[in-house]
Amino acid sequence: MQNKLYIINKKLETSILIKKNHISKFVNDIANKNEKVFCILDSNIKINLNIAKQKNIKIITIKCGEKIKTFNGYKNLTEKLIRSDVNRKSALIAIGGGTLGDLTGFVAGTLLRGLNFFLIPTTLLSQVDSSVGGKNGINTIYGKNLLGTFYQPKEVLIDISVLNSLPKKEIKSGYAEIIKHALIKDYSFFCWLEKNANKVINLNKSILEKAIYKSIMIKLFYVKKDEKEFLVNKNSRAMLNFGHTIGHAIESHYNYKKFNHGEAISIGMITEAKISNYLGLLSSSELKKIIKHFKKCELKMSDKILKNKQLLKKLTKDKKNSQNNINFSLINKIGSSIFYKKLDKKKVYKILQYI
Ligand SMILES: NC(=O)c1ccc[n+]([C@@H]2O[C@H](COP(=O)([O-])OP(=O)(O)OC[C@H]3O[C@@H](n4cnc5c(N)ncnc54)[C@H](O)[C@@H]3O)[C@@H](O)[C@H]2O)c1
Ligand SMILES: [Zn+2]
Incomplete structure (x- = not known):
């Protein structure tokens, strides 16, 4: 099955592609169109790191869970990106569950006032929900998702083959x-x-x-x-x-x-x-x-x-x-x-x- 859905309104256009065994190609296509690509990868995802065939792809691995949706999680990721010379022509690809997607989306929407953002959700929850709609954010001690933006990803890839390793x-x-x-x-x-x-x-x-x-x-x-x-x-x-x-x-x-x-x-x-x-x-x-x-x-x-x-x-x-x-x-x-x-x-x- 291969479906392509579209959200279209006055300001934005996001495409959502549902396709199996497609991650490598998806990432490489993005690398062809962007100066520098950062794959922000959940450490529980066992995908072949050959996805970074191209020289302009850098992989940043994060151990995920709700604890990354914090000021500290935001600080760590933004500082890592800045140290790696992120610039306004860079693209971020979040490869992970909802926590990684929410954090990376917030970083993409705010760092250098906005970077190209792509999502490859790897949990069922993120495939059916959090990867759609552009909400992102982090938690504070006073409550959940209290800091965040609406920032639409350019493209979302839903690949069900990654779900086999999900508990x-x-x-x-x-x-x-x-x-x-x-x-x-x-x-x-x-x-x-x-x-x-x-x-x-x-x-x-x-x-x-x-x-x-x-x-x-x-x-x-x-x-x-x-x-x-x-x-x-x-x-x-x-x-x-x-x-x-x-x-x-x-x-x-x-x-x-x-x-x-x-x-x-x-x-x-x-x-x-x-x-x-x-x-x-x-x-x-x-x-x-x-x-x-x-x-x-x-x-x-x-x-x-x-x-x-x-x-x-x-x-x-x-x-x-x-x-x-x-x-x-x-x-x-x-x-x-x-x-x-x-x-x-x-x-x-x-x-x-x-x-
Ligand atoms: N932005 C939105 O619109 C929206 C909507 C719904 C939920 N959310 C947010 O999403 C978050 C929950 O997301 P989640 O349930 O994906 O949690 P998660 O990101 O914490 O992932 C759950 C666990 O699965 C692991 N994992 C991820 N992919 C895997 C894979 N393919 N194989 C094996 N392990 C894997 C992760 O490392 C983690 O330990 C919450 O913070 C929630 O608030 C956001
Ligand atoms: Zn929810």
């Missing part, structure tokens, strides 16, 4: 974002996933490619409508945050150690689906259906911190919220989402004790 726990983390896309936008995709989840998780090639393609199309729908998250309606990019208000607070509370991103947002999605049900938006039968699917896929669904006051502090630090109110992107049925503005934090605490 099951990380595959499931990516699956959580796939199911999120279905829950907010596409009931028939949810039904298809009910039948095919095991095949996606076990990397059945054609089923996996279809799940990735469908997922990207849903994410693109929102990015095209609302690149910078300005809208406050059902087409807002904020709908993609379903499960993330709670999920980000959990990740931040545990300092990104107890759960990976997909696990935290799985707990977030179930909790926010329960909040949707509590508020009379989502029916109990649909809630049950969602819980059944999460159980079948052995996705995380709960954690003791949900009932703890400390979580509220983290929730109000989320960049979408004000001091006393919390915004949620909720679902009103499977495949349909709505923006729920300004839920008072005392009420949120009460709901969390009840559900």
Whole structure:
């Protein structure tokens, strides 16, 4: 399968190519068109370093994980690039998961006021979600992704052959974002996933490619409508945050150690689906259906911190919220989402004790 998708709006054009065993060619093509190319490579990726056949390619290897999305991670990478004579005609290629992509995108958008940026996502999560849409950034002690830019990569290559070395726990983390896309936008995709989840998780090639393609199309729908998250309606990019208000607070509370991103947002999605049900938006039968699917896929669904006051502090630090109110992107049925503005934090605490 070879698909090429496009995001096109007034200012930008990003191409997303889905193609197997294509990394070497992709990197060399970029090297032919750019003066100097830096491949920022996740140290867990075992790809042949022959990708750097050309003299103008330099490889910088980083041991990845949420800990690189910090001031220190930003400092280390920018200083390494400056020492290696990066210039405005240089291109950065991030070859790794969402953490590497988010950090490198932020560096590419800010270093020398902007460098050419390319992405080769290597986790399922980054292939179906974080590599699409141009958001990047780092965390602060006060919360996740509080520093960042919108900076679109010129091209993204999705190559599923790299997923063979990815641990099951990380595959499931990516699956959580796939199911999120279905829950907010596409009931028939949810039904298809009910039948095919095991095949996606076990990397059945054609089923996996279809799940990735469908997922990207849903994410693109929102990015095209609302690149910078300005809208406050059902087409807002904020709908993609379903499960993330709670999920980000959990990740931040545990300092990104107890759960990976997909696990935290799985707990977030179930909790926010329960909040949707509590508020009379989502029916109990649909809630049950969602819980059944999460159980079948052995996705995380709960954690003791949900009932703890400390979580509220983290929730109000989320960049979408004000001091006393919390915004949620909720679902009103499977495949349909709505923006729920300004839920008072005392009420949120009460709901969390009840559900
Ligand atoms: N920018 C966005 O729009 C957006 C969207 C969703 C998530 N995110 C961010 O993405 C991050 C999570 O990304 P992630 O789940 O890819 O985590 P990650 O980058 O930490 O990767 C997970 C683990 O897998 C390893 N790995 C990566 N590719 C591998 C491969 N092919 N084989 C073996 N091991 C491999 C990594 O070294 C790491 O240990 C979070 O910080 C989240 O906030 C961003
Ligand atoms: Zn996410």
